[in-house]
Amino acid sequence: xxxxxxxxxxxxxxxxxxxxxxxxxxxxxxxxxxxxxxxxxxxxxxxxxxxxxxxxxxxxxxxxxxxxxxxxxxxxxxxxxxxxxxxxxxxxxxxxxxxxxxxxxxxxxxxxxxxxxxxxxxxxxxxxxxxxxxxxxxxxxxxxxxxxxxxxxxxxxxxxxxxxxxxxxxxxxxxxxxxxxxxxxxxxxxxxxxxxxxxxxxxxxxxxxxxxxxxxxxxxxxxxxxxxxxxxxxxxxxxx
Numbered sequence: 538x539x540x541x542x543x544x545x546x547x548x549x550x551x552x553x554x555x556x557x558x559x560x561x562x563x564x565x566x567x568x569x570x571x572x573x574x575x576x577x578x579x580x581x582x583x584x585x586x587x588x589x590x591x592x593x594x595x596x597x598x599x600x601x602x603x604x605x606x607x608x609x610x611x612x613x614x615x616x617x618x619x620x621x622x623x624x625x626x627x628x629x630x631x632x633x634x635x636x637x638x639x640x641x642x643x644x645x646x647x648x649x650x651x652x653x654x655x656x657x658x659x660x661x662x663x664x665x666x667x668x669x670x671x672x673x674x675x676x677x678x679x680x681x682x683x684x685x686x687x688x689x690x691x692x693x694x695x696x697x698x699x700x701x702x703x704x705x706x707x708x709x710x711x712x713x714x715x716x717x718x719x720x721x722x723x724x725x726x727x728x729x730x731x732x733x734x735x736x737x738x739x740x741x742x743x744x745x746x747x748x749x750x751x752x753x754x755x756x757x758x759x760x761x762x763x764x765x766x767x768x769x770x771x772x773x774x775x776x777x
Contacts, residue, residue, distance in 0.1 A: 547753050548571050548574045548753055549571045549574055549575060549578075549585075549753045549754075550752075550753040550754050551754065552571070552575065552750070552753070552754065552755055553755070554575075554748065554755075554758075556729055556731060557729075558593075558696070558727070558729050559723075559727045559728070559729060560729055560730075560745050560746060561720065561723050561729075561730045561732070561743060561744050561745045561746070562729075562730065562731045562732070562744060562745065562746045562747075562748060563732050563733075563734050563739075563740035563743070563744040563746070563747050563748070564576075564731065564732065564733050564734070564747075564748045564749075564750060565733075565734055565735065565736075565737060565740050565747060565748070565749055565750070565772070566749050566750035566751055566756065566772060566773075567751065567772070567773055568735075569752075570750040570751050570752065570753065571750050571752075571753045572701075572733040572750055573701055573733060575733075575750070576614075576699045576701050576731065576733060578590055578598075579592075579612065579697075579699055579731065580609065580612045580614055580699050581597060581598075581605065581608070581609050581612070584598050585598055592608050592611060592612065592697065593608070593611060593696065593697075595608055606637065609637075610637045610693065610694075610695065611695055611696050611697055612695055612697045612699060613634075613689075613690035613693045613695030613697065613698045613699070614690070614698075614699050614700075614701070615683070615686050615687060615690060615698060615699070615700040615701070615703045615719075616686070616701055616703070617701055617702040617703060617705045617706055618706065619679075619682040619683055619685070619686050620686065621674045621675075621682055621685060621686060622674065623673070623674045623675030624673065624674075624675060625673070625674060626670065626671050626672060626673060626674065627661060627666060627669045627670055627671070627672050627673075627674055627677070627685050627688075628654070628657055628658065628661070628670040628671065630674050630685050630686075630689060631657040631660055631661060631685060631688045631689045631692050632649050632653060632654065632657045632692065633689055634657070634660075634688075634689040634690060634691070634692030634693035634694075635649065635653045635656070635657070635692050635693070637693065638653070639653065653692070656692055657670075657688070657692050658670055660688035660689075660691040660692045661685070661688050663688065663691060663722070664684040664685070664687050664688045664691075664718060665684060665718070666681065666684050666685065666688065669681070669685075678711070679706055679707050679708075679711060680707055680708075680711030680714060680715060683703060683704070683707065683711075683715050684715070684718065687715075687718065687719065687722070691722070695728075696728060696729060697728070697729045697730075697731070698719075698723070698728055698729070698730045698731070699730075699731050699732075700719065700730060700731070700732040700733065701733050702733050702734065702735065703715060703716075703719070703732065704716060704736075704739070705735065712736075712739070716739060716742075716743050717743075719732075719743070720743050732744070737769055740761065741761040741764075742761075744761055745760070746758070746759065746760055746761075747759065747760070747761055747764055749764075749768070749772045751772055756768075756771075756772050757772070
């Protein structure tokens, strides 16, 4: 795939990537390497300038309308800044993961089916927040907010989770707890996770595979134990 935001300036240059179902892939690299752009192509927020995007056996980048939305439902996003409605309760935020399945009139009247409410409560329990359903999201700590965001993806029933620097704004203890939770859920439910990260040690500890991007190109792609210290240094060396 290639992607450019300005004529003659490629953000991604000939990136070819295949992620097997159930794999935890970390994408690392310096700022401006194209990590966020890659995720935006994978979740359909952008279309590639050239190349193709396939999701679960279906070409995604040229789909439109209902077919495109059906594929997008399989792709959940976890953001660095959580993207919660802070004035709403944790339960209401998690229920937003079910909007793809709920008639619009039910959303307007706040009349979610009982099954969806039960599913949302179960998701909160899975992330360790069973007692927080009625708490306002804005009152939570950063780590708790990210747990709510993960619960929202679980309710979406996405098979693929794209995580864009999901612990960058958290303290080390909260970061470790969130990544351990994400890894546990990924293994238990056989989810596919693609995570952008600047933290090499976190990528090493929690990933099945690490992809390094540099100046829009694949620098190295391999299992954590296959990467050398020299490769990590070269990946992040100052670009001239």
